[in-house]
Each structure stands twice: as structure tokens, then as C-alpha cells.
Amino acid sequence: MNQSNPSELLTTRRDRRIERQRRQIMDAAAQVFAEKGYAATTTKDIALAADVGESTLYNYFENKRDILLGIAAYQEARLDKVFQQAVTMETRQQMVDVFVAVMDIVLSQSHYIRALIGEAWVNDEILNNHLVVRLSQISDFLQNFIAKRVASGAFRPVDARLGARMVIAEFIGAILPALRGVEPQPDPRQRRELAEGIIALWIDGVNNGNFR
Amino acid sequence: MNQSNPSELLTTRRDRRIERQRRQIMDAAAQVFAEKGYAATTTKDIALAADVGESTLYNYFENKRDILLGIAAYQEARLDKVFQQAVTMETRQQMVDVFVAVMDIVLSQSHYIRALIGEAWVNDEILNNHLVVRLSQISDFLQNFIAKRVASGAFRPVDARLGARMVIAEFIGAILPALRGVEPQPDPRQRRELAEGIIALWIDGVNNGNFR
Amino acid sequence: MNQSNPSELLTTRRDRRIERQRRQIMDAAAQVFAEKGYAATTTKDIALAADVGESTLYNYFENKRDILLGIAAYQEARLDKVFQQAVTMETRQQMVDVFVAVMDIVLSQSHYIRALIGEAWVNDEILNNHLVVRLSQISDFLQNFIAKRVASGAFRPVDARLGARMVIAEFIGAILPALRGVEPQPDPRQRRELAEGIIALWIDGVNNGNFR
Amino acid sequence: MNQSNPSELLTTRRDRRIERQRRQIMDAAAQVFAEKGYAATTTKDIALAADVGESTLYNYFENKRDILLGIAAYQEARLDKVFQQAVTMETRQQMVDVFVAVMDIVLSQSHYIRALIGEAWVNDEILNNHLVVRLSQISDFLQNFIAKRVASGAFRPVDARLGARMVIAEFIGAILPALRGVEPQPDPRQRRELAEGIIALWIDGVNNGNFR
DNA sequence: AATGAATGAGTTTTCATTCAT
DNA sequence: AATGAATGAAAACTCATTCAT
Numbered sequence: 001m002n003q004s005n006p007s008e009l010l011t012t013r014r015d016r017r018i019e020r021q022r023r024q025i026m027d028a029a030a031q032v033f034a035e036k037g038y039a040a041t042t043t044k045d046i047a048l049a050a051d052v053g054e055s056t057l058y059n060y061f062e063n064k065r066d067i068l069l070g071i072a073a074y075q076e077a078r079l080d081k082v083f084q085q086a087v088t089m090e091t092r093q094q095m096v097d098v099f100v101a102v103m104d105i106v107l108s109q110s111h112y113i114r115a116l117i118g119e120a121w122v123n124d125e126i127l128n129n130h131l132v133v134r135l136s137q138i139s140d141f142l143q144n145f146i147a148k149r150v151a152s153g154a155f156r157p158v159d160a161r162l163g164a165r166m167v168i169a170e171f172i173g174a175i176l177p178a179l180r181g182v183e184p185q186p187d188p189r190q191r192r193e194l195a196e197g198i199i200a201l202w203i204d205g206v207n208n209g210n211f212r
Numbered sequence: 213m214n215q216s217n218p219s220e221l222l223t224t225r226r227d228r229r230i231e232r233q234r235r236q237i238m239d240a241a242a243q244v245f246a247e248k249g250y251a252a253t254t255t256k257d258i259a260l261a262a263d264v265g266e267s268t269l270y271n272y273f274e275n276k277r278d279i280l281l282g283i284a285a286y287q288e289a290r291l292d293k294v295f296q297q298a299v300t301m302e303t304r305q306q307m308v309d310v311f312v313a314v315m316d317i318v319l320s321q322s323h324y325i326r327a328l329i330g331e332a333w334v335n336d337e338i339l340n341n342h343l344v345v346r347l348s349q350i351s352d353f354l355q356n357f358i359a360k361r362v363a364s365g366a367f368r369p370v371d372a373r374l375g376a377r378m379v380i381a382e383f384i385g386a387i388l389p390a391l392r393g394v395e396p397q398p399d400p401r402q403r404r405e406l407a408e409g410i411i412a413l414w415i416d417g418v419n420n421g422n423f424r
Numbered sequence: 425m426n427q428s429n430p431s432e433l434l435t436t437r438r439d440r441r442i443e444r445q446r447r448q449i450m451d452a453a454a455q456v457f458a459e460k461g462y463a464a465t466t467t468k469d470i471a472l473a474a475d476v477g478e479s480t481l482y483n484y485f486e487n488k489r490d491i492l493l494g495i496a497a498y499q500e501a502r503l504d505k506v507f508q509q510a511v512t513m514e515t516r517q518q519m520v521d522v523f524v525a526v527m528d529i530v531l532s533q534s535h536y537i538r539a540l541i542g543e544a545w546v547n548d549e550i551l552n553n554h555l556v557v558r559l560s561q562i563s564d565f566l567q568n569f570i571a572k573r574v575a576s577g578a579f580r581p582v583d584a585r586l587g588a589r590m591v592i593a594e595f596i597g598a599i600l601p602a603l604r605g606v607e608p609q610p611d612p613r614q615r616r617e618l619a620e621g622i623i624a625l626w627i628d629g630v631n632n633g634n635f636r
Numbered sequence: 637m638n639q640s641n642p643s644e645l646l647t648t649r650r651d652r653r654i655e656r657q658r659r660q661i662m663d664a665a666a667q668v669f670a671e672k673g674y675a676a677t678t679t680k681d682i683a684l685a686a687d688v689g690e691s692t693l694y695n696y697f698e699n700k701r702d703i704l705l706g707i708a709a710y711q712e713a714r715l716d717k718v719f720q721q722a723v724t725m726e727t728r729q730q731m732v733d734v735f736v737a738v739m740d741i742v743l744s745q746s747h748y749i750r751a752l753i754g755e756a757w758v759n760d761e762i763l764n765n766h767l768v769v770r771l772s773q774i775s776d777f778l779q780n781f782i783a784k785r786v787a788s789g790a791f792r793p794v795d796a797r798l799g800a801r802m803v804i805a806e807f808i809g810a811i812l813p814a815l816r817g818v819e820p821q822p823d824p825r826q827r828r829e830l831a832e833g834i835i836a837l838w839i840d841g842v843n844n845g846n847f848r
Numbered sequence: 849a850a851t852g853a854a855t856g857a858g859t860t861t862t863c864a865t866t867c868a869t
Numbered sequence: 870a871a872t873g874a875a876t877g878a879a880a881a882c883t884c885a886t887t888c889a890t
Contacts, residue, residue, distance in 0.1 A: 254883080545754045
């Protein structure tokens with residue numbers, strides 16, 4: 001690591017400082033957006049949460065909306081990484097592992113996700129560019145996962161599309177209370193149990209064989 | 213001008229007119245709240261949608277928030293009626309019927325529900341008094357429904373609480389895209405198929421007996 | 425004046441009230457714009473001068489710029505009327521009359537003109553749409569006026585374009601000090617003398633016949 | 637590193653560098669002031685145009701206004717030089733020469749002048765200290781020039797004050813379009829023709845002897 | 849009962865200036 | 870000397886609410 005070019009180093013250092021500050025602001029903003037929603041959050045709220053002057057925000061973001069978009073963009077990178085590991089999923093146990101992994105990620109940055117979901121509820125741009133895109137990927141993967149097992153006879157001839165949507169719904173249903181803050185975040189053991197319970201229900205249903 | 217009981221009649225007529233106007237305003241407001249969210253909606257938006265002057269709103273509601281609360285209260289009455297019929301649910305077919313009935317109600321007043329969900333996402337008062345209350349009732353009923361069948365041996369020994377939450381999640385997952393407006397509302401036949409598919413999955417799972 | 429349609433009357437009255445208020449704001453704004461320039465004038469300045477709340481401005485104009493454009497548009501109507509009488513100009517005496525008439529108009533609404541000139545100095549839109557347009561009309565008329573007299577032998581073979589520009593320059597040079605406020609506005613007698621002096625100089629020059 | 641007189645030399649070199657930088661900033665600022673006007677120009681605009689950091693401006697000027705005053709002061713020096721040669725003006729030809737000389741100077745630094753005129757329009761300090769002062773000198777000189785020729789019988793008995801103001805107005809009217817940027821700057825030949833035309837008109841008028 | 853108009857209290861955003869490096 | 874970053878003060882503009890009619 002012989003640093004022959006000092007100016008390059010300086011630039012890097014400066015860039016890192018800027019990036020750190022940007023992230024700190026996004027972090028504070030995501031927190032407030034999550035609690036009050038984007039529209040009800042004032043730049044003053046954000047500045048207070050980020051512990052900077054209100055005008056300082058504008059050294060890092062064009063405007064308030066740009067902070068939201070920054071949050072959304074930053075989020076993408078982190079989420080995309082996780083979904084890649086889903087590809088290896090084969091056995092019931094691996095499904096549980098992936099489930100837990102995604103839950104970990106989502107809950108570890110819950111205020112980012114909560115902020116985005118809240119805005120996506122009223123904002124088509126955020127919805128389509130940041131949530132629908134991602135959910136479609138997941139849904140496609142799951143549909144394929146189901147269809148293959150239906151073909152092999154491992155699964156009953158269920159509608160792959162509906163099946164995929166239901167897993168997603170169950171997953172969301174499982175974490176939503178914690179995301180929204182009505183329930184505390186589950187600890188690691190609870191997460192695994194939750195995941196196992198959901199997967200078991202999804203695979204085997206509730207029926208003992210004689211309910212009709 | 214034959215008024216057998218002028219004062220009583222007038223009051224009644226007047227009350228009805230007032231109530232009609234209130235409802236018209238709530239309807240218009242719910243529409244706008246659903247689209248833009250409560251915080252981003254201005255009283256001007258509401259007045260325009262309701263086709264009245266902005267200050268006229270204040271003859272029917274204390275303030276902007278009061279319109280939201282009015283919407284929430286109005287909603288309760290309508291929803292409560294539906295849930296009562298759920299009590300009779302016994303067979304798989306009856307489950308489907310209830311499912312469809314609730315779906316019909318929810319989708320028929322989708323902008324009310326959409327408005328409330330949006331606000332509940334950031335507003336604990338709305339969340340607790342209007343959504344959690346209702347979902348708890350449903351969850352309690354479902355847990356009991358499941359527990360009884362587990363006890364009778366009709367269902368496998370599943371966690372009743374988790375089972376209940378999963379039905380709810382699946383139901384919500386099924387109608388959310390239409391509620392949010394990313395998908396068109398399903399027609400009656402599609403609703404029944406959807407309900408049947410979900411119930412079938414929930415009861416029997418995807419497993420063909422040999423997936424582990 | 426049998427007013428058979430009361431609603432029409434009401435509308436008219438209301439419209440008149442709105443128009444009066446708009447004009448009052450434009451008047452106050454023109455005053456401040458003239459003194460400080462558009463950019464240095466705050467909406468607070470305007471509101472104070474118009475004796476209304478700052479937010480009231482926005483009931484009558486979209487934004488600050490719109491007030492300026494309102495002033496410009498309002499100005500057009502008044503100026504255009506004057507220039508029409510110029511067409512009759514034939515004799516030296518009539519030239520003086522027109523000169524005085526235009527001077528009267530311009531000085532009677534000096535703060536409007538001063539505001540516009542100030543902004544036209546830095547704003548191409550205002551310059552082209554409101555000053556150049558008008559000056560071109562005048563210049564065209566004058567060029568024609570000169571060309572005809574050159575053709576008839578009444579004038580020496582001067583360049584009509586230059587001649588026209590020079591009358592305009594002389595006129596502006598005559599009123600500019602009063603417009604800008606460095607000199608008091610000339611009284612009617614002074615205006616006539618000024619007009620006569622300028623026309624005389626323009627027609628006959630300074631030469632006594634032997635300066636070369 | 638042979639410095640015969642290190643401290644003196646350094647100071648001098650340093651002073652020159654400082655002066656060069658000041659001038660560069662004033663030049664950039666004048667350019668932007670000319671285009672947008674002083675009030676609408678931000679320090680960021682100036683810094684960008686001068687290609688320095690925003691805070692660097694404050695090493696050379698007290699504040700934004702000080703830059704404007706610097707421009708005004710710098711301008712004086714350059715203009716004063718020119719007016720001195722006017723004293724020699726005697727013949728018609730010499731008048732044209734002076735006219736052209738002043739036109740050259742003014743147009744060569746048009747953005748300085750344009751910036752100052754723009755600000756003088758709304759700022760009495762700039763107007764009086766920088767424009768009126770100068771124009772008064774010129775006017776005085778011209779009045780004297782005219783009065784002498786009226787006394788000698790070379791000129792008709794015109795009002796010297798009005799005559800002076802008219803030459804000035806004609807000069808300004810001739811270069812204003814180029815100054816403001818609505819017309820391209822005239823090339824040297826055009827300048828001479830313009831000057832000759834104006835002087836001719838001023839001296840001999842348009843009359844062919846029989847217009848009244 | 850309906851509403852046009854006015855506005856105070858904020859909200860977002862801008863910008864000249866300072867300061868630490 | 871140069872400047873990136875921070876910011877107080879103020880700008881333009883918004884909006885829920887009131888009030889007179």
C-alpha cells in the first residue's frame with residue numbers, strides 16, 4: 001500500500017467524510033420518516049435528529065425528497081445482496097435459513113424499510129421503483145421454485161403464482177408487527193421458531209387429513 | 213305546506229341533510245387521503261374533491277384531523293356488521309363464503325380502508341383504535357376456531373396464534389395489490405377462486421406427502 | 425339599467441373587487457420594485473407596501489414573478505392606447521403634442537415603467553416581450569415618418585433608422601432623470617418647453633450654417 | 637534564490653499577486669452582475685465564474701457589496717483617462733474621434749458598465765458616486781463647448797444644457813443596444829459611421845430648410 | 849348553511865458569511 | 870492564501886383555520 005499519490009488519498013478521505021455525513025443524515029431521516037411518515041416530517045425534524053443545522057442538509061441533498069430517494073437507493077444495495085443467497089434454497093431446512101436471513105436483514109434496518117413502505121403506500125414512483133421491482137424478483141423466483149416441485153410431484157398441483165404470493169404474504173405478516181412497532185423485534189431464537197412455524201404451515205397446511 | 217309536526221320534521225330533515233353532507237365530505241376526503249396520504253392532503257384538495265368551499269368543511273368537522281376520525285368511525289360500523297356473520301363459519305365452504313364476503317366489503321370501500329391503513333402506518337392512535345382492535349377480534353375468533361379443531365383432531369397440533377396470523381396475512385396479501393391500486397379489483401368469480409385457493413393452501417399446504 | 429340577472433351582477437361586483445385588490449398589490453409592488461429592483465424586493469416589502477398580509481399576495485398572484493408579469497401586462501394596455509394618437513402626427517407642432525402626451529403618460533405611471541426598465545436590464549423575457557416590442561413599433565413608425573419626408577424633400581437624406589433611434593434616445597434622455605428620480609418631474613409648462621426644445625434641435629440641429 | 641531585497645521584493649510580488657486575483661474576481665463578478673444584476677447574483681455564482689472557492693472571495697473583499705464597489709472604483713480610473721482627451725475637441729472631425737474613442741472604451745469593458753448601470757438604476761450611492769459624477773463632468777464640458785460656439789455665432793442660440801443632454805442621450809442611445817446585448821457590438825468601421833451619423837444629425841438636424 | 853377572503857404560523861429552501869484546517 | 874463545510878437569518882411560499890357576510 002505504497003501511497004504514491006497523496007491527492008488521490010485526500011480525495012478519498014474527503015469522499016468518505018461526505019459519504020459518512022450523507023449516511024448519517026439518511027439514517028436520522030429514515031428514523032423520523034418511519035415514525036411520522038415522509039409528508040409529516042419537517043426538514044427541521046430531520047436536522048434535529050441528525051444533529052446538524054437545517055441548512056446543512058442542503059449541502060448533502062438537493063431537497064427533502066432527495067433524502068427519501070437517497071434512502072431508497074441506499075436500501076437497494078443492501079437488500080439485493082441478501083436475495084442472492086436465496087438461490088441455493090432446496091430443502092425445507094434451507095427455506096427456513098433463507099427466511100431467517102431475510103428477516104434479520106429487514107429487521108436490522110427496520111426504520112429504512114418502514115419509511116419506504118409508508119411512502120410507497122401513497123407514492124407510485126417509490127412503490128414501483130423500489131418495492132414492486134424487488135417483490136417481483138422474489139415472486140418470480142418462488143414461482144419457479146414451486147413450479148419445479150409441482151412438476152416433480154413433490155408438491156401438489158397448486159397455482160404457483162398464488163403459492164408464491166402466499167409465502168410472501170406470510171413472511172410479511174410475520175414481521176409486520178415488529179416493523180410497525182406494535183410488537184418487539186423477535187430475538188434470534190424466536191425468529192427461527194417463527195420461520196419454522198410458517199414454513200411448516202405453508203408446506204403441510206393445518207389439515208390432519210380429514211377436514212373438508 | 214302541511215307540516216303535521218313542523219319542528220320535529222324540520223330537525224329530522226335537517227339532520228339527514230347534514231348527515232348526507234358529512235358523508236359526502238368524508239367520501240371525497242377518503243378518496244384523496246387514499247391517493248396522497250393524510251399529511252400530504254390539503255383542505256383545499258378535500259374541498260375540491262367534495263365540491264364545496266374550503267371553509268364549508270368547518271361547518272361539518274372541527275378540523276382536518278376530525279375528518280379522518282370521522283372516516284375511521286364511519287368505517288367501523290360497516291365492518292363490524294360483516295364480522296358477525298363469521299361466527300357461523302364451520303365447513304371449508306363456509307370459510308370461503310366468509311372470505312369472499314369480507315373481500316367484497318373491503319374492496320367496495322377500498323379508498324376508506326386504504327386511507328386508514330396509510331395513516332395507521334404512522335399514527336398509533338388510528339392504528340390501535342381502528343385496526344389493531346379489529347384485527348385482534350378477528351385473530352381471537354380465528355385462534356379459537358383453530359384451537360377447537362386441533363382439540364377435536366381435525367387439525368394438526370399447530371400453533372393457533374400463528375395459524376390465525378397466517379390466515380389474516382394471506383387474506384391481506386390477497387387483496388393488498390387491489391387495495392393499493394397496483395392490480396385491478398378482482399371480479400366476483402376471481403374473488404371466489406382466490407378465496408378457494410387460499411383456503412385450500414392454508415388447509416392442506418403445498419406438500420404432496422413427501423417433501424421434507 | 426334594469427338588472428334582471430342578480431347573479432351576473434354579483435359576479436361582476438366580485439370580479440371588480442378582485443381586480444381592484446390585484447391592482448392595489450401591483451401598484452404597491454411597482455413602487456417597491458422601482459425603488460429597490462425586483463430581485464432585491466421581498467414579498468414582505470410588497471405586503472407591507474400593499475398593507476396586506478404576506479400570504480394574501482398569493483391569493484391574487486401565483487408567485488412573486490407573477491406580480492411582475494402582472495405589472496408588465498397591465499402596463500401594455502395603458503401604453504398602447506397612447507401610441508395610437510401618434511399616427512396623426514404631421515407638423516412640427518403635432519410632434520410636440522405627441523411628445524408631451526407620451527411624456528405625460530410615462531411620468532404619470534413612472535414607477536411602473538421604472539420597475540419594468542430595471543428588470544428588463546437583466547431579464548431578456550421582460551426586455552423582449554415588453555420593451556423591445558413596443559420600441560420597435562415606435563421605431564418603425566418613426567422610420568416611416570422620416571423616410572416619407574426624406575422622399576418628399578422636406579428632410580435631408582438622413583438615415584431613417586438612425587434618425588428614428590435618435591428621437592427615441594432624445595426622448596428617453598429627456599425623461600430619464602425624472603423617471604429615475606434624480607430630478608423632479610417637470611411641470612406641464614416645462615414638459616412643453618422640453619418637448620419643443622428637443623424637437624427643434626432634432627429638426628434643425630445646432631448649426632448656424634457655418635460649423636464644419 | 638538571489639533576492640537582493642527579500643522583504644520588499646516579496647511584498648511587491650505578493651501585492652501584485654493579490655491585485656491580480658482581486659481583478660480576476662472583479663472581472664468575473666462584473667460579468668455575472670451584468671447578466672443577472674447584483675441582487676440576483678449569488679456569491680456562489682461569482683466564485684464559480686472566478687473559478688475560486690466561495691470563501692476565497694472573502695480574502696479579497698469584505699463582502700459581496702464590496703466587490704461591487706471595487707468594480708465601480710476600478711472603472712473610474714479607466715474612464716477618467718478617456719475623458720481627458722475630449723478637451724482637445726474642436727472640429728466636427730475631432731468630435732467624431734472623441735465619440736469613437738469613448739465608444740471603444742465603453743464597449744471594451746461593457747460588462748463592467750452594464751453591471752454598474754444596472755445597479756445605479758436602484759442604488760443611489762452607485763448612481764451618484766459613479767454615474768452622475770461622471771456624466772456631470774461630461775455635461776459641463778459639453779455645455780461649455782456649446783456655449784462658446786453659440787457666443788461665437790457658430791451655433792444657433794440653443795439651450796446649452798439641453799444641447800449637452802441631447803448629445804449624451806444620443807451617444808447612450810447609440811451604444812445601449814450593444815451594451816445590453818440586444819445587438820452585436822459594432823465593428824470599428826460601423827462605430828465610425830455611427831459616430832459620424834450622430835454628430836451630423838446633432839449638428840445639422842434633419843431639416844432641409846423648409847420643414848416647420 | 850355556505851363561502852370568499854385574509855392571515856399567522858409554519859415549511860422548504862437560499863444565501864452571505866464564518867471558521868477550522 | 871485557499872477552501873470545504875456549517876450555519877443563522879431570511880427568503881419565498883403553503884396551509885389550516887377564522888371571520889364577516
